[in-house]
Amino acid sequence: MGKPVTELINDIYLRAALSQPVDRTPVWMMRQAGRYLPEYRAVRAKAGDFMSLCRNADLACEVTLQPLERYPLDAAILFSDILTIPDAMGLGLTFEQGEGPRFARPLRTSSDVKSLLIPDPADKLSYVMNAVAVIRRELKNTVPLIGFSGSPWTLATYMVEGGSSKEYRHVKGMMFSDPDSLHLLLDKLADSVILYLNAQVQSGAQALMVFDTWGGVLTPRDYQLFSLQYMQKIVDGVTRHADGRQVPITLFTKNSGQWLSKMAETGCDCLGVDWTTDLKDARAEVGDKVALQGNMDPSILYGSDERIRQEVKTILDSYGKGNGHVFNLGHGIHQFVDPAKAGVFLEAVREFSPSYHQE
Amino acid sequence: MGKPVTELINDIYLRAALSQPVDRTPVWMMRQAGRYLPEYRAVRAKAGDFMSLCRNADLACEVTLQPLERYPLDAAILFSDILTIPDAMGLGLTFEQGEGPRFARPLRTSSDVKSLLIPDPADKLSYVMNAVAVIRRELKNTVPLIGFSGSPWTLATYMVEGGSSKEYRHVKGMMFSDPDSLHLLLDKLADSVILYLNAQVQSGAQALMVFDTWGGVLTPRDYQLFSLQYMQKIVDGVTRHADGRQVPITLFTKNSGQWLSKMAETGCDCLGVDWTTDLKDARAEVGDKVALQGNMDPSILYGSDERIRQEVKTILDSYGKGNGHVFNLGHGIHQFVDPAKAGVFLEAVREFSPSYHQE
Numbered sequence: 001m002g003k004p005v006t007e008l009i010n011d012i013y014l015r016a017a018l019s020q021p022v023d024r025t026p027v028w029m030m031r032q033a034g035r036y037l038p039e040y041r042a043v044r045a046k047a048g049d050f051m052s053l054c055r056n057a058d059l060a061c062e063v064t065l066q067p068l069e070r071y072p073l074d075a076a077i078l079f080s081d082i083l084t085i086p087d088a089m090g091l092g093l094t095f096e097q098g099e100g101p102r103f104a105r106p107l108r109t110s111s112d113v114k115s116l117l118i119p120d121p122a123d124k125l126s127y128v129m130n131a132v133a134v135i136r137r138e139l140k141n142t143v144p145l146i147g148f149s150g151s152p153w154t155l156a157t158y159m160v161e162g163g164s165s166k167e168y169r170h171v172k173g174m175m176f177s178d179p180d181s182l183h184l185l186l187d188k189l190a191d192s193v194i195l196y197l198n199a200q201v202q203s204g205a206q207a208l209m210v211f212d213t214w215g216g217v218l219t220p221r222d223y224q225l226f227s228l229q230y231m232q233k234i235v236d237g238v239t240r241h242a243d244g245r246q247v248p249i250t251l252f253t254k255n256s257g258q259w260l261s262k263m264a265e266t267g268c269d270c271l272g273v274d275w276t277t278d279l280k281d282a283r284a285e286v287g288d289k290v291a292l293q294g295n296m297d298p299s300i301l302y303g304s305d306e307r308i309r310q311e312v313k314t315i316l317d318s319y320g321k322g323n324g325h326v327f328n329l330g331h332g333i334h335q336f337v338d339p340a341k342a343g344v345f346l347e348a349v350r351e352f353s354p355s356y357h358q359e
Numbered sequence: 360m361g362k363p364v365t366e367l368i369n370d371i372y373l374r375a376a377l378s379q380p381v382d383r384t385p386v387w388m389m390r391q392a393g394r395y396l397p398e399y400r401a402v403r404a405k406a407g408d409f410m411s412l413c414r415n416a417d418l419a420c421e422v423t424l425q426p427l428e429r430y431p432l433d434a435a436i437l438f439s440d441i442l443t444i445p446d447a448m449g450l451g452l453t454f455e456q457g458e459g460p461r462f463a464r465p466l467r468t469s470s471d472v473k474s475l476l477i478p479d480p481a482d483k484l485s486y487v488m489n490a491v492a493v494i495r496r497e498l499k500n501t502v503p504l505i506g507f508s509g510s511p512w513t514l515a516t517y518m519v520e521g522g523s524s525k526e527y528r529h530v531k532g533m534m535f536s537d538p539d540s541l542h543l544l545l546d547k548l549a550d551s552v553i554l555y556l557n558a559q560v561q562s563g564a565q566a567l568m569v570f571d572t573w574g575g576v577l578t579p580r581d582y583q584l585f586s587l588q589y590m591q592k593i594v595d596g597v598t599r600h601a602d603g604r605q606v607p608i609t610l611f612t613k614n615s616g617q618w619l620s621k622m623a624e625t626g627c628d629c630l631g632v633d634w635t636t637d638l639k640d641a642r643a644e645v646g647d648k649v650a651l652q653g654n655m656d657p658s659i660l661y662g663s664d665e666r667i668r669q670e671v672k673t674i675l676d677s678y679g680k681g682n683g684h685v686f687n688l689g690h691g692i693h694q695f696v697d698p699a700k701a702g703v704f705l706e707a708v709r710e711f712s713p714s715y716h717q718e
Contacts, residue, residue: 167657167658167693168658169658169661169693169695172656172658172661173658173661173662175658175662176658176659176661176662176663176666177661177662177663177666216614216635217635218634218635218656219634219635219637219656220635220636220637220640221637221673222656255575255614255635257616257617258616258617258635258636258640275577275578276575276576276577276578276579276614276617277579277617278578278579278580281579281617297531297577297578297581298526299526299527299528299531299532299534299535300535302528302531302532302535302536303532303534303535303536304535304536307535307536314580334526334528336528
């Protein structure tokens with residue numbers, strides 16, 4: 001492979017995600033640039049709505065870097081939304097106050113799906129690539145930048161339902177009454193995600209993550225057919241090397257504890273694990289095939305400092321000694337968490353993790 | 360044990376839930392008396408709000424029996440709500456249109472929990488016992504009547520949050536900052552549930568089910584401490600015999616695929632399993648300890664008749680030959696399902712299941 005073109009000052013996230021040796025467990029937080037931070041809320045208020053913030057490369061960069069100024073984090077993650085691709089496909093994305101995402105033009109019929117075009121990332125998604133480039137430049141090689149996308153299945157749920165859902169009536173209706181249309185949609189989305197993630201790497205992303213928020217609402221059979229199959233296509237299709245080094249890719253399906261070994265077989269580098277699975281069991285399940293990212297319940301951050309420190313130890317013990325663990329929350333940090341509590345968590349990982357990496 | 364005092368015309372649900380031999384797989388549907396039925400919507404409109412329907416024994420009986428008039432079901436389940444106990448404790452339950460349950464007086468402090476009284480089922484919950492008695496009489500020993508309660512953890516989530524929740528901020532806040540108060544609450548709820556379920560059996564319920572809708576949002580460690588421990592107390596504390604025969608008790612935690620064997624160790628008779636677990640894996644996990652109830656994705660009922668029949672076969676195959684399977688959906692039937700599709704499902708279980716019970 002040779003020497004990386006760019007030397008990162010701190011590359012332990014990249015190494016751990018590739019199951020390579022590190023001297024402490026790297027840590028970052030899903031949604032680390034978010035509403036729990038007062039400095040984020042200030043920029044968000046300035047930007048107006050959420051998508052305007054995503055579309056402004058300088059402001060997106062500013063909020064991406066905010067948590068890194070506050071905490072000793074081992075990675076930055078692009079500030080954006082998982083629904084940029086459907087928006088670029090013309091579905092008309094808006095975020096209502098307290099209501100979550102809404103699409104003006106949800107997909108309901110076979111012809112809706114057939115007429116869908118795969119977006120060119122250099123065109124309608126260029127604002128994302130601009131943000132990646134600006135953030136990468138401003139990071140000054142301190143820590144790596146993670147790019148990301150929603151999974152095809154998760155994107156499809158929003159696109160067919162028209163927003164968030166409790167019962168997935170329309171998308172599962174399509175699954176069970178017109179599976180060919182759903183497969184066509186998922187295949188177009190997989191192709192779109194590959195182009196989108198490759199463009200992010202081209203623009204400077206040094207690691208990739210696919211968020212499959214809703215894969216866990218499927219049967220094990222349907223998960224493999226309608227979610228994992230298309231994440232497999234993405235793993236096979238994305239750039240795995242750039243800038244002279246490997247670009248690790250992490251797959252994260254919420255509630256995936258029962259099919260981690262199937263996910264590991266895709267050839268991805270790392271799996272995100274939520275808190276409903278013990279990392280010990282997850283590690284036994286996947287063996288040396290992949291690294292594991294996770295898995296503290298974000299609600300622990302409502303607890304006392306001592307309770308938070310105790311949970312960090314429990315999770316480090318559960319994973320055990322050795323390589324291949326990226327510490328994280330099992331889902332995004334909640335908006336009502338006191339930022340000081342996040343600090344207690346991140347410091348505890350720094351303090352306790354080195355002993356898990358000694359011979 | 361001797362001969363049952365009351366001979367049921369169809370007792371295959373009771374036998375299957377006790378892992379005893381049957382000649383076909385019994386079937387019922389969670390929320391079978393519900394909004395998908397036009398005849399239910401008519402009675403509901405007559406009754407006014409949801410709790411008024413629950414409080415009127417004759418109307419509660421009418422809606423309980425409606426699905427049995429339409430379909431060849433093997434059990435009836437009391438029409439009521441899981442939140443009757445917190446309501447009887449004085450929290451002030453209302454159901455807002457499309458908003459789910461709301462408590463006027465949620466529990467937030469240690470003193471809120473300490474002042475909570477265990478309700479006498481003969482007093483503020485007598486309307487439930489009246490409904491049980493009327494339904495049991497009107498069933499005329501055709502099929503057994505299932506009584507039920509919410510689990511202590513699931514009731515606590517609603518009582519502390521004040522309604523439905525996405526992140527469980529307040530109840531998990533209590534869990535991680537003041538666990539003693541949460542344990543006191545759960546213990547009071549377990550005692551309340553025992554009295555409540557025993558009164559239902561006294562009034563005529565022939566089987567029991569505990570719905571732990573939200574146990575699956577916990578870590579495996581917290582699940583055992585804060586949910587399963589209190590369901591264990593219930594299993595140990597409820598009447599297991601009445602009317603000359605056994606009263607099977609079923610525990611159902613949504614998203615419990617990763618700790619079914621722990622649940623089976625409680626000594627309950629049957630476990631409800633949602634569709635995110637293959638019954639084959641679940642059966643391998645629990646062995647002969649308990650029967651299994653489930654586990655069709657309710658969304659399959661949006662599919663074609665052929666797709667529904669195919670899924671029924673897949674699930675029967677997954678469980679395999681032998682005793683101990685109660686067919687059901689993995690969660691309540693959705694309100695937008697065409698009642699004819701439920702008929703296709705129930706007929707398919709009747710048609711295909713006998714071959715799984717031949718020697």
